[in-house]
Amino acid sequence: xxxxxxxxxxxxxxxxxxxxxxxxxxxxxxxxxxxxxxxxxxxxxxxxxxxxxxxxxxxxxxxxxxxxxxxxxxxxxxxxxxxxxxxxxxxxxxxxxxxxxxxxxxxxxxxxxxxx
Amino acid sequence: xxxxxxxxxxxxxxxxxxxxxxxxxxxxxxxxxxxxxxxxxxxxxxxxxxxxxxxxxxxxxxxxxxxxxxxxxxxxxxxxxxxxxxxxxxxxxxxxxxxxxxxxxxxxxxxxx
Numbered sequence: 001x002x003x004x005x006x007x008x009x010x011x012x013x014x015x016x017x018x019x020x021x022x023x024x025x026x027x028x029x030x031x032x033x034x035x036x037x038x039x040x041x042x043x044x045x046x047x048x049x050x051x052x053x054x055x056x057x058x059x060x061x062x063x064x065x066x067x068x069x070x071x072x073x074x075x076x077x078x079x080x081x082x083x084x085x086x087x088x089x090x091x092x093x094x095x096x097x098x099x100x101x102x103x104x105x106x107x108x109x110x111x112x113x114x115x116x
Numbered sequence: 117x118x119x120x121x122x123x124x125x126x127x128x129x130x131x132x133x134x135x136x137x138x139x140x141x142x143x144x145x146x147x148x149x150x151x152x153x154x155x156x157x158x159x160x161x162x163x164x165x166x167x168x169x170x171x172x173x174x175x176x177x178x179x180x181x182x183x184x185x186x187x188x189x190x191x192x193x194x195x196x197x198x199x200x201x202x203x204x205x206x207x208x209x210x211x212x213x214x215x216x217x218x219x220x221x222x223x224x225x226x227x228x229x
Contacts, residue, residue, distance in 0.1 A: 004159070041221060043120065043122075043218070044204070046217070093160075107160045107161065109158050
């Protein structure tokens with residue numbers, strides 16, 4: 001299957017700082033990428049849909065000024081958590097659609113964010 | 117009421133047992149039903165998907181969908197320690213990758229040797 005990577009895998013930051021998470025499709029071009037958040041023992045919650053070259057579409061209740069998404073190329077989308085607070089601590093997972101045969105979504109390994 | 121309900125477990129079974137994992141849902145518009153497996157500290161990977169009601173079998177895995185009851189199941193036969201993971205159900209209304217895809221909370225499964 002296609003490979004999606006995320007960097008960093010784990011980040012610890014102080015409250016009030018900003019954190020950038022990268023999502024890359026390694027062996028295919030992804031016109032659409034998704035960002036999810038997963039709290040312990042809870043579902044993956046879709047935060048936003050990122051389309052290359054256009055503004056992201058955010059789900060209801062997700063602050064677009066707090067979670068900045070940039071999909072600058074067909075293989076890279078970034079999520080920046082601005083002015084992070086402890087309640088933003090979570091597991092952030094991206095996924096990308098592989099247009100070769102069925103648009104299957106492939107998930108990245110996730111980024112564990114801890115805000116102190 | 118959550119759109120998708122899934123018992124988070126944990127579920128522990130001996131090697132060789134038959135495992136049954138289940139989800140219920142409330143949105144009758146869902147047509148595509150998926151099961152993902154997520155190992156610790158990894159992203160989910162697609163195991164199986166089915167469209168509408170019915171059964172689908174792939175090796176030791178069988179997925180069942182009962183739309184009339186809004187109930188889906190994943191059965192694992194002859195379970196192996198390597199099956200130990202969290203299993204998430206997911207469903208969507210249009211295609212199996214639609215943006216309205218909703219996930220269950222995931223059931224953590226441990227298969228003991």
